Amino acid sequence: MKIFNSYSNQLEEFTSLKENQVNMYVCGPTVYNYIHIGNARPVVFFDTVRRFFEARGYQVTFVSNFTDVDDKIIQKALDENLSELEVSSKYIQAFLIDIEGLNCKTDYLKPKVTEYMDFIIGFIQDLIDKNYAYNVDGDVYFRVSKIDDYGRLSNRNIDDLISGSRIDINPKKESPLDFTLWKQTEVGINFSSPFSQGRPGWHTECVSMIDDIFKGQIDIHGGGMDLQFPHHENEIAQAKALHNHSIAKYWMHNGRLSFKEEKMSKSIGNVVLVKDVEEKLALRFFLLSTHYRSPLNYDEEVFAMYVKEWQKLENAYKTLFYKLDLVKELDLNIEIKDIEIKNEINNFDLAMEDDFNTANAITALQSLLRLINSNLRKKLVFTKLNELLKALNYMVDILGLKVEVTPLTDEDRSVYESWQKARNDKDFSLADDLREKLTRRGML
RNA sequence: GGACCCUUAGCCAAGCGGUAAGGCACGGGACUGCAACUCCCCCACCGCCGGUUCAAAUCCGGCAGGGUCCUCCA
Incomplete structure (x- = not known):
């Protein structure tokens, strides 16, 4: 299996650190609002990655955090006269409902910043002790200059970053590149620490959590391309400082989703929320229709195409399932022997093994659908139909496009x-x- | 100012040096009580210009158009 590793910037053969075990972490949402379909892309994609590893027999430990300490949450809490915790728990609930609708597995570890405060503070203290971080009047910054290959993940060099600076220089920092680990503040939710009363910087939470949960390097760290710099770069810097490794063996980044060629953002007013999309699995289909590293553009007409695709899948699945169940010929344990069907499965697997090329995997699925439909209009051969159903279940489980059917009475x-x-x-x-x-x- | 990416048929989208997958729409057939579903067939020389090569959508250079990022937040 090949994975494009953002850290090395090339396609690499995948081998897990521990045999038959995949440890993966995906940066999760800041829970201050409902998620839009762009936020859903990494969630759906990495859920699919997980499903494929599981289908391959790996034991997958999947972790994705909730950022529940953040300026936006504080602002929302002020606006709505709620506590930060009330805001975050409301949107955590909403998030889980949304992704469940997209048929994403929700049985993964979901650490929250508020529950990791002691660990995060200890992590920052370690960085200070090792001289990788410094405290200025209660604010703690990371000393980027101590990391020699800073910029490797996002492919940029430090000089460009400094000279390209457009933001006013923070005089407290030794270097404009240094980033905040702890910010002194008493506004909004805050915590006491040896540094000051305040709260942690965003960049330190994921790396702390990974450190605590996995106790060492993990196989895959995933997230949106937009997180590559500076967020993931900064995570790596911290891990290098404390453990001299880059957190993950493979770094994976998905491309952004745009709306009619524009960035989807609230200020433009073009946000499509997941909760407002009727055909949730058509949305999943759409999100997987393009290779994950390519940009994906949403508009209603294109989406309508995928609604149709989804319905086609649904029709074929139901027809096949019920045709068999109607005459009590369902056999879910059949072994697939038919060459033609094996071939489709093979094409599907080859696509998924090729850096999770879901677009080509879908082509194999469509080809299988054609096979199913043409067999359904011929004289019914139950073994063949059962083999087709088995193959369909296989693909559809991995892509997370499972069709709901209930056995007939x-x-x-x-x-x-x-x-x-x-x-x-x-x-x-x-x-x-x-x-x-x-x-x-x-x-x- | 700097870094980088993209451009394949009306639309979506594979392809990564060996002569354009797949889907949607369109058109033509078939199936059918009506309808839906479905099946078969048809549908492109790959933004433009040059170069490298026996061979280029695929490599190099230029141009045009589109997009992302640049120590603030996610």
Whole structure:
């Protein structure tokens, strides 16, 4: 399996640090609002990565944090006259509902900054003790100059960064490149520490959590391309300072999602919230339709195409499943022997192994759908149909596009028979009633 | 000012030196009580100009258009 490693800037063969085990961490949301579809891209993508590793038999430990200490949360709390904790827990709930709708697994570790304060403070103290950080009037900064290959992950050199500076220089910092580990403040939620009353900087939370949870280097650290600099660069700097490693063996970054070629942002007013999207799994389909490192552009017409794609998948899945269940021929444990079907699975796997090329994996899925549909209109061969269903389940589980079906009851079966009979008898008004019933049941 | 990326048919999108996958839409067939679903066929010389090569969408250079980032926040 090949993964594009942002740290080395090239495609690398994947080998896990521990056999059959994948430890991965993905930067999670700052919980001060509902998430938009751009926020959903990394969530859906890395959920798919996880699913693929699991399908490959790896034991995956998946961690993604909630940033629940942050200026925006404080602002929101002030605006709505709530506590920061009330704000963050509201949006954590909302986040989990949203991603569940996108069929993302939610059984992962979800550390929160508020629950990690002691550890974060200890982590910062270690940096100070090792002389990688310094305290100026209660603010603690990281001394970037002590890290020799700072900029490696995001591919930039320090001189460019300094000369390219457009922001007023903070006179407290030794160097404009230094970043905040702890900020002294009594505004909003704050904590006591040996440095001052205040709160931690954003860049230090993920690395602290990884340190505590995994106790060492992890396999994969993921997040949006926009986090590469400075956030991930700064995380690496801290890990290098304390542990002399780059946190993760593989760094993965997904491309941004834009809206009609524009950045999706609240100031432009073009935000599409996940909770407002009706066809959630069509959204998942859409998000996986382009390779994860490429930019992805959303607009209603393009999305409508994927709604159609999703429905096509749904139709084929249901028809196949119910055709088999109708005659009690479902066999979910069948072994796939058919060459043609094996071939599609192989194409699917090759695509996923190629740096998670979901676009090509979807092509294999579509090809399988064509095979399914054409077999459904031929004389039914149950072994073949069961093999097709098994293959479909395999792909759809990995992509997280699972279609909901419920096993039929004998009553369902008799309604179906009556429908067939009515059609044969040319009793079309009865047939239409029954068809309506079957459609509502999801069988047609 | 600096760093970097993208440009493939009406639309979405693979491709990474060997002669353009797939999907949607369109058009033509088929299936069908009506409808939906579905099936088959058809549909591009890859932004422009030059270069390298036996061979380029794929490599190099220039031009045009679009986008991202640059020690503030995520």
